[in-house]
Each structure stands twice: as structure tokens, then as C-alpha cells.
Amino acid sequence: MIxxxxxxxxxxxxxxxxxxSEFSGSADVLLDANESWEGGNSGVNRYPDPLCRAxxxxxxxxxxxPYDMTAIGNGSDEIIDMLIRMFCAxxxxxxxxxxxxxxxxxxxxxxxxxxxxxxxxxxxxxxxEEAVLGGIEEHRPKxxxxxxxxxxxxxxxxxxxxxxxxxxxxxxxxxxxxxxxFAADFRSAVPAIMDNPRIVVMRTLSKAYxxxxxxxxxxxxxxxxxxxxxxxxxxxxxxxxxxxxxxxxLQDAPRVRERIAxxxxxxxxxxxxxxxxxxxxxxxxxxxxxxxxxxxxxxSLYSYLLGKGIVVRNRSSDPMLGSxxxxxxxSEEETGKLKEALDGWQG
Ligand SMILES: *Cc1c(COP(=O)(O)O)cnc(C)c1O
Numbered sequence: 001m002i003x004x005x006x007x008x009x010x011x012x013x014x015x016x017x018x019x020x021s022e023f024s025g026s027a028d029v030l031l032d033a034n035e036s037w038e039g040g041n042s043g044v045n046r047y048p049d050p051l052c053r054a055x056x057x058x059x060x061x062x063x064x065x066p067y068d069m070t071a072i073g074n075g076s077d078e079i080i081d082m083l084i085r086m087f088c089a090x091x092x093x094x095x096x097x098x099x100x101x102x103x104x105x106x107x108x109x110x111x112x113x114x115x116x117x118x119x120x121x122x123x124x125x126x127x128x129e130e131a132v133l134g135g136i137e138e139h140r141p142k143x144x145x146x147x148x149x150x151x152x153x154x155x156x157x158x159x160x161x162x163x164x165x166x167x168x169x170x171x172x173x174x175x176x177x178x179x180x181x182f183a184a185d186f187r188s189a190v191p192a193i194m195d196n197p198r199i200v201v202m203r204t205l206s207k208a209y210x211x212x213x214x215x216x217x218x219x220x221x222x223x224x225x226x227x228x229x230x231x232x233x234x235x236x237x238x239x240x241x242x243x244x245x246x247x248x249x250l251q252d253a254p255r256v257r258e259r260i261a262x263x264x265x266x267x268x269x270x271x272x273x274x275x276x277x278x279x280x281x282x283x284x285x286x287x288x289x290x291x292x293x294x295x296x297x298x299x300s301l302y303s304y305l306l307g308k309g310i311v312v313r314n315r316s317s318d319p320m321l322g323s324x325x326x327x328x329x330x331s332e333e334e335t336g337k338l339k340e341a342l343d344g345w346q347g
Contacts, residue, residue, distance in 0.1 A: 001197065001198075002197060002198070002222065002224050002225055002228075003224075005087055005142065005171060005172060005198070006086060006087060006228060007085075007086060007087065007088070007089055010085070010086050010228065010232050011228070013231060013232060015230075015231035015232070016235050018033075018047070018050050018235040018236070019032040019033035019047070020032075020033065020047055020049065020050055030046070033046075033047055035047060044239075044240050044241065046240070047236055047240075048236055048238060048239055048240040048242075048243055049243065050235045050236055050237075051230065052071075052072040052238055052243055054243070054247060055072060055216070055238075055243045055246050055247055055250075056070050056071075056072065058246075058247050058250045058251070059218060059250065062250045062251075062253055063203070063218075063250075065190065065203070065218065065220050066220075068223050068226065069190075069193065069220050069221060069222065069223060069226055070218055070219065070220055070226065071218075071219045071221070071226050071229045071230055071233070072216060072217065072218060072219075072237075072238050072243075072246075073216075073217035073218075073219060073233070073237065073238075074215045074217070074237045074238055074242070075204070075206065075215040075216070075217045076176065076178060076202045076203075076204045076206070076217030076218075077104055077108075077215075077217065078215075078217060078233070078237060079202055079217045079218075079219045079229075080104055080105060080108050080145075080174075080202070081108045081111075081112075082219075082229060082232060082233055083143060083172065083174055083200065083219075084108050084109055084112050084114055084143065085112060085232070086225075086228060086229065086232055087142045087143055087171070087172055088109070088112060088114040088142045088143065089114075089142075090112050090113040090114060091113050093114055093115075093141070093142045094109075094114060094115040094116065094117050094139055094140075094141045094142065095109045095114055095115075095116055095117070095141050095142060095143040095144070095145060096116075096117040096118075096119060096132070096135055096136065096139065096141040096143070096144045096145065097116060097117070097118060097119070097145050098118075098119045098120070098121055098127060098128070098132060098145075098146065098147075098150075099118045099119070099120055099121065099318070099319050099320075100121065100125075100152060100153065100315070100318035100319055100320060100321050101145070101147045101150055101151065101152075102147050102150075102151045102152075102176065102178075105145045114142075117135055117139045117141055118319075119131050119132050119135045120319060120320065121150075121153075121320065123320070125150075125153045125155055125284065125320065126155065126157065127146070127148075127157040127158075127161055127162075129161045129164065129165060132144070132165050133164075133165065133168055136165070136168060136169050136170075136171075140170070140171070141171055142171045142172065143171055143172045143173075143174050144165065144166075144169050144171065144172070144173045144174070145174050145176060146162055146165065146173060146174070146175050146176070147175075147176040147178075148162065148175065148176070148177065148180075149177075149179040149180070149182070149183050149186075149286070149287040149288045151178070151179065151288065151290075152290070152292050152313070152315050152318070152321070152324075152326045153284055153286075153292055154179075154284060154285065154286025154287055154288040154290060154291065154292060155284070155285075155286075155287070156183050156186065156287045159187040159188075159189065159192075162175060162189055163189065163192050163196070163199075166189070166192070166196055166198065166199045167196060169198065170198075171198065172198050172199075172200060173196075173198060173199050173200070174200050174201075174202065175189040175199065175200070175201045175202070176201075176202045177189070177201055177202060177203055178202065178203065178204045178206070178207055179207055179208075179287070179288035179289065180203065181207065181208030181209075181256075181260055182207070182208060182260060182263060182264060182267075182287060182288050182289050183287035183288070184264075184287065186287070188201065189201050190220050193220065193221065193222055197221075197222035197224065197225070199221075200219060200220065200221040200222075200225060201219075201220040201221070202217060202218065202219060202220070203217075203218040203220065204216065204217050204218060205217075205218070205246055205249050205250070207288075207289060208256060208259070208260050208263075208289070209249040209250065209252075209256055210249060210252075210256070210259065211245055211246060211249040213245075214241075214242040214245035214246050214249070215238075215242055216238065216242060216243075216245075216246040216249075263289050263329050266329050266332075266335060267286060267289065267291060267329050270291060270327075270329065270335060270338075270339075271283050271285075271286070271291055273339055273342075274291065274293055274342075277342060279295050279296045279297075279301070279345065280293050280294070280295055281294045281295060281296065281323075282294040289328060289329045290326050290327060290328045290329060291326070291327050291329070292315065292321075292324055292325070292326050292327075293324060293325055293327065294321075294322075294323055294324045295323055295324070295325060296323070297323065298314055298316045298323040298324055298325050299314065299316065301325065301345060302314045302325060304341075304345055305338075305341055308337075308341040309337075310337060310338055310341055312325045312326065312327045312328075313325065313326040313327075313328075
């Protein structure tokens with residue numbers, strides 16, 4: 001079933017066979033990969049594990065994502081790019097997004113000469129299930145991207161709606177759950193992969209696990225799609241340093257839980273503060289580690305904050321997001337500085 005959706009040149013690809021993937025077991029004389037015999041100061045003279053086995057075992061035990069269903073990308077960005085290259089034929093196929101959403105889906109589509117079908121969210125920024133289903137009928141996109149909790153709105157879509165779309169979609173439904181850890185009682189699409197192997201899920205260590213600099217994105221997919229990803233990806237796509245940093249981030253689980261709780265608490269506190277400001281017209285309820293607000297004049301508030309050394313994201317040019325700013329939940333100190341600056345703004 002999946003093989004009919006894959007680009008034929010990917011399906012038939014004979015993977016590059018790296019020295020380390022041909023070899024399994026233990027040996028102490030490694031003369032197979034033309035590496036340096038000595039590490040110098042860097043300590044990284046050996047190639048990393050192309051399969052990220054230790055990291056994926058840790059992901060299984062900490063995050064509960066089954067080992068044979070995960071693959072690691074150099075950030076979720078690489079996973080998005082790879083999915084498009086696996087399933088979409090340049091110059092012919094399309095992907096679907098529900099705008100406003102994360103910007104990289106359409107950028108990676110365009111770099112592969114794949115067109116983008118935009119389905120607007122409902123006026124209150126919810127997933128427009130009917131419009132998505134209609135768009136699938138009409139355009140037959142190879143991949144439907146669904147971001148939940150959505151960036152930049154912070155909105156979680158009902159899992160039932162996501163699964164109805166995935167079941168009706170003859171192509172791939174890629175559910176981006178980058179902010180799942182911050183949502184209360186979040187219901188993931190991962191268990192649904194068993195029944196519908198056209199669903200793939202993306203997770204990341206960049207947000208709740210505090211490892212954005214390591215670039216660790218996680219693909220969760222049927223073993224069939226996972227296997228194709230493994231053979232089509234660049235062999236050494238996740239560096240040794242990144243794999244080690246990812247392991248450390250996962251082993252820090254108690255601290256991760258504390259940080260998530262703290263982030264949620266601060267999110268609620270900052271939301272009520274923002275609601276009390278006269279120039280804030282709307283605080284969108286968020287399940288992520290950021291808050292989207294609509295203000296009287298986003299452009300001047302943005303420059304005012306910049307003048308105070310505070311950078312937020314101006315989302316005003318997104319469809320339906322006129323005069324909005326997206327603010328990340330920062331540290332106690334950063335949040336304090338933000339509040340102080342906002343208190344002094346004469347909007
Ligand atoms: C931040 C973010 C990611 C994470 O991307 P990485 O490349 O893993 O850092 C993925 N999806 C969305 C919607 C995001 O906002």
C-alpha cells in the first residue's frame with residue numbers, strides 16, 4: 001500500500017552502504033571507514049551510528065515511541081524535507097497545509113518544485129475539517145501536513161478530526177507534534193499508525209527537551225516507511241555530538257517534567273497579565289510554549305520591544321493574523337523584563 005505512494009526512484013533505491021551499517025557486533029580494530037586513527041582535541045574521529053540506535057532506545061524508554069517505528073532527522077526540518085522527497089514528484093505533485101501554520105512545510109515543498117495547497121483555518125483558527133476533506137478530493141495532495149498544537153496559534157486540534165482526515169486521505173498524513181509535551185492531556189496520533197500506516201508523526205527534542213542546538217527530530221512511522229526513510233536519508237545525518245547531546249537531554253527526564261510544569265504555569269500567568277493590558281485585543285488560548293496575541297498596533301509594539309532589547313515574533317503578515325505577535329515563554333527573568341516593558345508601552 002505504501003509502496004504505491006512512494007516515488008518509484010525512492011522505492012527502488014539501492015541505499016549507500018556505509019562502513020558502519022555493514023558491520024554489526026563488536027571489534028576493536030576499525031579499519032573500514034578511512035577515519036583518523038587518533039582523535040586529537042575533538043574526540044570525534046569516528047563516524048556516528050547511522051541508525052542512531054542508542055538514541056532511539058532512549059527515546060523508546062523515555063518517550064514511549066517504539067524503537068522499530070522511529071528514525072532520527074537532523075531536526076524535524078530534515079524529516080519534512082525527506083518526506084517530501086520520498087513521496088512527491090517534482091513538478092507534478094502537491095502537499096496540503098492549513099494556514100496559518102509553521103512555515104517550513106511550504107518552503108521545503110518549493111525547494112523540491114512541489115506545489116502547496118493552502119486550506120485556511122476557520123475564522124476562530126480551528127482546523128476546517130470539511131474544507132480539508134474537500135481539498136483532498138479536489139487536489140489529491142501526496143502529503144497533508146497537520147500541526148497540532150499548531151504553530152503560531154498554540155491550538156490543539158481534536159484527534160478525531162485529524163484521524164478522520166487521515167482515513168479519508170489516500171496519501172500521507174504527516175502530524176507535527178513538536179509542542180505535544182506542553183499540552184494538557186494531549187492525545188497523540190502515534191497509536192493510530194497501527195490501523196492507518198499512511199499516518200506519520202513528527203516529534204522533536206528542540207522544545208520541551210531543551211535541545212534545539214543538537215537538531216534532533218523524530219519520525220514515528222510504520223516500520224515500512226521508517227525503513228524507506230532509513231535508506232533514503234544521508235547516511236550520517238545526525239552527528240556524534242548531536243546523538244550524545246540528545247541522550248543527555250532524554251536522561252534529564254525529571255528536570256524536563258519540572259520545566260514543562262513551570263512553562264505551563266508561566267504561560268497561564270503571562271496570559272492573564274497580557275489580557276489585562278489595554279492595547280491587547282485578544283490572547284489566543286495556547287497549549288504550547290508560546291502565546292499569540294492580537295494588539296492594536298503590532299508593528300510599533302514590535303519595534304518598541306526591540307528597542308528594549310526584547311525580540312518577539314511578528315506574525316501579522318500571516319493570513320488571518322493581522323496585528324499579532326507570538327511570544328515565547330522565557331525564563332522568570334526574561335518574562336519579568338517583558339512585563340516591565342509592556343507596562344511602559346503607551347499603545
Ligand atoms: C520548532 C518546531 C519544530 C522543530 O523543528 P526542529 O527542526 O526539530 O528543531 C517542528 N515543527 C514545528 C511546528 C515547530 O514549531
